[in-house]
Amino acid sequence: MSIIVLKLPEVKVNAERPTKCPACGGEVLQRWGGSIRKVRDPYVEEVIVYRYRCWRCRHVFRHYPEGVDQAQQTQRLRKLAALSWLLGLSYRGLAGLFQVFGVSLSRMSAWRDVQERAEQLRRQRKWQPVRVLGVDGAMVRGLGKEQKVLIAVDLGTGQPVKIGYVDEHDPRAVRRWLEPLVKQLGVSVIVTDDLVTYNPVAEQLGLERQICQFHVRRWVNRTLKELRTSVPSEWVPVVDEVKEILADLPPEGSKRLFELWKQIPERRAGRDQPFSALNHLRYLLLRLSESWPKYRLFTWQTDVPWTNNGTEQVIGRMKVRSSIVRGYKSRDGLLAALMVAGSGLC
DSSP states (O other), rough: OOOOOOOOOOOOOOOOOOOTTTTTSSSOOEEEEEEEEEEEEOOOOOOEEEHHHTTTTTTEEOOOOOOOOOOSOOOHHHHHHHHHHTOOOHHHHHHHHHTTOOOOHHHHHHHHHHHHHHHHHHHHSSSOOOOOEEEEEEEEETTEEEEEEEEEETTTTEEEEEOOOTTTTTTHHHHHHHHHHHHTTTEEEEESSSOOOOOHHHHTTEEEEEEEEHHHHHHHHHHHHHTTTHHHHHGHHHHHHHHHHHHHHHOOOOOHHHHHEEEEEOOOOOSSSSSHHHHHHHHHHHHHHHHHHHHSSSGTTTEEEEEEEHHHHHHHHHHHHHHOOOOSSSSHHHHHHHHHHTTTTT
């Protein structure tokens, strides 16, 4: 049986004496009074907050105990509220749960705790370098309808980096959204599905691209299965060879696919005539040959995954949470909720 251990911030009643002034860094500090402060927490009701005066710059400041800040809720309660929401509780249910433990928490306070957690996650990952970035679009429920969003995930840690209202079928919008992220985090590789939108985006931003092998093999094998029953019998061995090449991913695969493409005679269909099965095979060979380096980038860059499953898992967590809530009141609230949901229990 799996056991999940949640690490929550510790809350202390008394604070240790500060070592320096937060304004000037002076080390000579004089205690300048103190007070007992009531806080909201499952275990602690009151803490002692002292004020100190710096001898150098005369700055007076409050020094809070560990786990306590200017907010009335302790850091432990705020994180626990965000985690409880992530585990499936509504804001109303969350307020009722804490009421059982003698902690009064309104639905709006719980909502702010989730927003704060999302902002913490964004700040933590804002300047962390990311070499391999998973990018994928999704449709999530929010604001009374399905919303198109684009999700960027650090495939090294499996955590979402950024979420935006972007249609992944619009290459210009994808580039505008992705470009500052690439410059800020130092991204050099993106992992995506086989959508052609990402071809110009990767080229213009100077990125290497790994196309998810799960997506590729799914649609290619489905296409080959259909072609095997529709192409002339003399071309069936070509269909079988393409399937073997895709399974093995040899370095010279692009060259071999191009040779097979040249062997198939081009037969142009008339304006009102349907595209023949042989022409479909010819087009498939050319497409696979041109994209071959993007299919096997993972074979020589060990930190690049061969699928985009890390991004899909994040999207899955977001969809599960968005499908059981009654809705969001703002677009920013939706993005913050998706960030927390996609991050899991971290």
